[in-house]
Amino acid sequence: MNELKVFIADDEEPARERLRTLLGDISSELPTRVVGEARNGVEAIDLLPPSGAQVLLLDIQMPGMGGLEVARHLARLEHPPRIIFVTAHDRHAVDAFELNALDYLLKPVRAERLAGALKKATVPENAKLEKAAASPREYLSLAERNRIVLLPVRDILYLRAEEKYVTVRTRAREHLVDEPLVELEREFATRFVRIHRNCLVARAAIRGFERAPGEEAEPHWLVVLDGLDERLPVSRRQWPTVRDLVT
DSSP states (O other), rough: OEEEEEEEEEEEEHHHHHHHHHHHTTTTTSOEEEEEESSHHHHHHHHHHHHHSSSSEEEEEEEESSSSHHHHHHHTTSSOOOOEEEEEEEEEEEHHHTTTTTTEESOOOOHHOOOOOOHHHSOOOOOOOOSSOOOOEEEEEEEEEEEEEEEGGGEEEEEEEEETTTEESSSOOOEEEOSOOOHHHHHTTEEEEETTTEEEEEEEEEEEEEEEOOOOOOEEEEEEEEOOEEEEOOOTTTHHHGGGGGO
16 A cells, blocks of 8 residues: 655644654555654644645644644645644644635544555545635735645735625735635624625725715716725715715
8 A cells, every 4th residue: 555645744743753653653554754744834834735745634733724624625625635634633624624624633543443444545535625614814815836825814905806806905906816806895794894896995994985086966876995006986876875884
């Protein structure tokens, strides 16, 4: 049997060491090779794609970015790893399996349970990871050349639908994501407000409004965003809602 390439992501060194030990204990039954480790979610997203890992042993509760969000971002890879969640708590089990997790192991992990979970990775998978109905992400993600680029949601000034993609604007630059605007609006309802049928802006970035030039009878307003020279039109339909945010 060929070695199964495994990546371990857990913020606690003793937990990572125990998994390495267990993998050694079951090596005669199921040969594996640890191709990388990460201490948090962001590090996992950065280090896993070039490792060639087939399976990710992923802790759910990690500082900065939890395992459920990590799984959602890695789903954007052309060949995402099979994921086995490893956690001290069982309250995330439903979310984990909505993400098509391979298995869900409770700490302390036992050798026989780990072997059983890893054996599932040797069976071809048809379904890709799907998004779980979980708390809003802290990042959006892009897949570029078999790596994941993370965009902190807190840095986004606006999201604008354009044909098949959504333009994500930060102070630094624009990015394109292939997520529907309506789903982004639903997920980030507390962070963004719709100003037009094709545009959401960050509530915290709104600094005021300017009257659009050339309007006589009924004013047409533009929203002013912090750190951005560009002015975005507010539709008359959305104007009452947007205006109330700064009054």
